[in-house]
Amino acid sequence: MGLVLLVPATMLQASVAAAEPGQVADGGNALAAGAGMTMVTFNLHHDRENWPERRKTILAELQRLQPDAIALQEVIQKRNVRNQAEWLATQLGYSYLFVSTDPLGVTKRYGNALLTRRPVVARNQHLLQPLRDYRTVGHLRIDVDGRPVNVYATHLNERSDDAGKRTRRIQVEDLLRFVSATSGGEPVVIAGDFNALVDAGDLSELRSRYGDSYGSVHVNNDLDSVSTLNSHYYQAPSRIDHIFFQQDAMVAREARLLFDTPDEGGRWASDHYGVWTRLQFAPAPGAMPR
Known part of the structure; x- marks a missing residue:
């Protein structure tokens, strides 16, 4: 069993000034339908194809x-490109955590990020095994109306061959160790680009512990035809971007794709579609139904 490496919070590049959340627009949290939270996962495609326009x-x-x-x-910062997560967080009034294997202080850094409009209770980051693959996971424990929830963001190996599958299996094992070490027994949501179908063998240990939010909501649909890879860039449908949730603590109520149509000028937001889900807190054992 590999060593779980926790990086001190002081080493994290994170914004700490989050604005108070405003009123939720239609199609957003819908908390009136039951206490819970909403989450998005999205691969930004770094700064390719006119980022200043795509970001709008x-x-x-x-x-x-x-x-x-x-x-x-696929969050990037480099000369003449402000950190994309920082820019979005600033515009939204959110806190953010950016996690990269690139050292602090270098001009170009690349990695994953978590943004939240909720108060942040704890934050961590971890370099996933095997270290030669340069993959990371970020963690925030947020306060959702008085209830702590752990959210994690990651991006696993992209290769489709046997070597890629073995690498993802090692990454999943390490990810789960990190979650166990940092979640503090509170509900867990794990989101990201896993570069694997939800029923792939390399994700089996993850799926044995956590539910697939999109699949839980669309259980009677033909999920084989659903893709989070943009069909403008990829021919074969492949749903590889997921939001997993702790099934004994939460229930998936809604889930849909985002950014799956181009803008008025025909420009796509990314080569991936995003995923949005609404999770409701499960009632405590023995609680009377409302």
């Missing part, structure tokens, strides 16, 4: 939805 579409949709937490992959 991304920001507008996130402003409309006002999700409680956002997991981002």
